[in-house]
Amino acid sequence: MDTSDSAGTAGPGPGSSEEWWHANPPMLERILALSPAGMGVLDRDLCFVWVNEALERLGGVPRDQRLGKRLRDVLPLLDPRLDAAGIESRTREVLDTGRPLVDHLLRGGTKEQPHRPHAYSLSVFRLHDAANQVLGVSFIVLDVTDRWRARDRLALLNEVGAQTGSTLDVMDTAQTLADISVPRLADFVAVDLLESVIRGDPPRPGARLHPPQLRRAGQQSVHEGFPESVAATGQPIMFHPDSPETQCIRDGRSRLEATPGASIDSWLATDPARAAKIREFGLCSLILVPIRALGDVLGLVRFIRWQLRDPFEQDDLLLAEEVVARAAVSIDNARRYTRQHSTALALQRSLLPRSLTGGSTLDVAWRYLPAHASDGAGGDWCDVIPLSGARVALVVGDVVGHGIDAAATMGRLRTTVRTLADMDLPPDELLAHLDDLVMRLIDEEQSADPSVAPAALGATCLYAVYDPAGRTCTMARAGHPPAAVVAPDGSVTFPDLPDGPPLGLGALPFESAEVDIADGSVLALYTDGLVETPDHDIDLGIDRLRTALASPGARLDELCGTILDEVLTGGPDDDVALLLARTHALGEDQVATWELTSDPSVVAEARSLTADRLAAWGLDGLVFTFELIVSELVTNAVRYGNGRIRLRLIRQDALFCEVSDASSSSPRMRHARTTDEGGRGLFLVAQLARRWGTRYTTDGKIVWAEEQLPAA
Known part of the structure; x- marks a missing residue:
């Protein structure tokens, strides 16, 4: 074998002085022409002088429509949306400076598929001849649509x-x-949720057996005139029982209608005219995806494309399902939060008073203002409790925190205060008993979970008792801001009350103070959220409250609004409870008081005095009943009491009888046996009176009974 001849026919080898591409230009040209990457050459005027076959396929413009034409003239033929001027400017910069443009991303369509988005990577290089003279530029275009998508x-x-x-x-x-999905995935997106999901409730197990009750929860469209976008957010959405939407919700499987055509009539079987409008509009295809979370179907998402875009493909269905799956987690979390938040608010509303009234003794107005709706129900509360002897208790309290635990603790404290108030305890003793309860609650919660701070820890309360007969108000507080008293002339004072510790500490005793209240004064009780914010201390809030309260004669409802507007200048940072009460003292003609001696003969005198007073008040129909009540109470005071006896009758919303003595022993009602000569007095009182009870004073006790006034 002649190796020299074979070597010569093979062309220059690796060790030869001339590389193979210099010796075989046709082979090089063939390689470039058949390259899978789109390639072209522009001269110094940026006119096409050469393109390969791949570039023709990428752009869809034949070679003869490119050669000899400027770059800015050819680009609009590819896609009018391309920035022809900007691309030519960048190419000219490469020609002038020699700095290559590498991997520049272009987005557009093709001549065959103008509305199908494509992405291309463009790289431009300057060309030189052997003498290093600039000949023009070459460029390489790669279809990176898959990577871009x-x-x-x-x-x-x-x-x-x-x-x-x-x-x-x-x-x-x-x-x-819906906003995120349009127009990146579809031209119109509608999100329809079950009614129960919007309310925060879980889907019922039997919901799939009946036509689903849906509401439009969200929608977005690139065209305002699309028929499906006429339903406003929040409106009910009805589908035919045999429609694809209903079937999608029932079986929980997605559906792809790539070319609906005649299926539009079944898609909108309940409204053929509406289906015709959608067909005229140019519906291209739709995707139905159920919203599923933890095995439950929460609703349905519809993705729709016009005729101007390519129909949905299987990859689009997979993407839509993944998009809905991720959103379904957030929708279900929002549903669960809505349910928890609604439960907490419902619990708080059930525990807060529906209405507060002080009868004819007090005019009452109140406000509860949550800090933030997203924080849930809080623990602030207030109450007005009628007591014996025409007295009225005013209460305001604050439980730290928000949510169900705070609301439940607030309800327990409010119920306890009402129970203790019915026992006619003085304010300081009532707070002492309430403090014992809070300490027991804290011990129970810490025993159950030591890592969680008890909801009752740090709770505060202010308890006040207004006596319209004596025109006094006795107050005690447990770590709570002091009450304000607005005199009839508009002057505002904050009585100096002993500052007891918050509830649950058990460190110091509680003390009460008595304040004289002029007729027509306003008592203002509030929580610290009204006067204390992170921006300023409580002193500045107290000064603002003082200024806002200085409005003599203002209606209480209007005064509540004025206080919230002027004190809470930037909105509350904590829950606020505000209670206002205007006092109405009892007149001399409404109270009758007699001092009696501790002698059995005084019982007849007490009966006679009672009859005369009731006759003067026009209550002749109650004379017989009330004579018996007064007789039994005075008899018990004479028999078991010490010292002088006081009888007081009060006519207000009800008729009250009070018999006081110096003894601290509590009377007890018992059922007398048939052979007993006594022991039936309090039993008769309990049968005749609407209510009766005992309250203790500093020098003895008061046994009282209450009777309802006859209807006018």
Whole structure:
């Protein structure tokens, strides 16, 4: 074998002085022409002088329509949406400076598929001859649509997960899903949720057996005139029982209608005219995806494309399902929060007073203002409790925190205060008993879970008792801001009350103070959220409250609004409870008081005095009953009491009888036997009176009975 001949026919080898591409230009040209990457050459005027076959396929413009034409003239033929001037400017910069442009991303369509988005990577290099003279530029175009779509879809999924999880409102979450999906995935998106989901309730097990009750929770469209967008957010949505939407919700499986055509009539079987409008509008295809969370179907998402876009493909269905799956987690979280929040608010509303009234003794107005709706129900509360002897108790309290635990603790404290108030305990003793209860609650909660701070820890309370007969108010507080007293002339004072510790500490005793209250004064009780914020201390809040209260003669409802507007200049940072009460003292003609001696003969005198007073008040129909009540109470005071006896009759919303003596022993009602000569007095009182009881004073006790006045 002649190796020299074979070597010569093979061309220059690796060790030869001339490389093979210099010796075989046709082979090089063939390689470039058949390259899978689109390649072209522009001269110094940026006119096409050469393109390969791949570039023709990418752009869809034949070679003869490119050669000899400027770059800015050819680009509009590819896609009018391309920035021809900007691309030519960048190419000219490469020609002038020699700095290559590498991997520049272009987005557009093709001549065959103008509405199908594509992505291309453009790289431009300057060309030189052997003498280093500039000949023009060459460029390489790669179709990176798949890579761009994958990155865009990943960005879409990340955005859906981040933005839908930024709110705990079901409707806002659904609307966010629709906003993100248009126009990146569809031209119209509608999110319809079950009624129960919007309310925060879980879907019922039998919901799939009946036509689903849906509401439009969110929608977005690139065209305002699309027929499906006429339903406003929040409106009910009805589907035919045999429609694809209903079947999608029942079986929980997605559906892809790539070319609906005649299926539009079945899709909108209940409204053929509406189906015809959608057909005229140019519906291209639709995707139905159920919203599923933990095995439950919460609703349905519809993705729709026009005729101007390519129909949905299987990859679009997979993307839509993933988008809905991520949003479904946020929708279900929002639903669960809505349920918990609604439960806490319902619990708080059931525990707070529905209405407060002080009868004819007090005019009452109150406000409860939560700090933030998203924080749930708080523990602030207030109450007005009628007591014996025409007296009225005013209460305001604060439990730290929000949510069900705070609301439940608030309810327990309010119920306890009402129970203790019925025992006619003085304010300081009532707070002492309430403090014992809070300490027991704290011990129970810490025993159950030592890592969680008890809800009752740090609770505060102010308890005041207004006596319209004596025109006094006795107050005691447990770590609570002091009450304000507005005199009839508009002057505002904050009585100097002993500052007891918050409830649950058990460190110091509670003390009460008595304040004289002029007729027509206003008592203002409030929680610390009204006067204390992170921006300023409580002293500045007290000064603002003093200024706002200085409005003599103002209606209490209007005064409540004025206080909230002027004191809470920037909105509350904590829950606020405000209670206002205007006093109405009893007149001399409403109270009758007699001092009696501790002698059995005084019982007849007490009966006679009672009869005369009731006759003067026009209550002749109560004379017989009330004579018996007064007789029995005075008899017990004479028999078991010490010292002088006082009889007092009060006519207000009811008729009150009070018999006081110096003994601290409590009377007891018992059922006398048939052979007993006594022991039936209090039993008769309990049968004749609407209510009766005992309250203790500093020098003895008062046994009282109450009778309802006859209807006018």
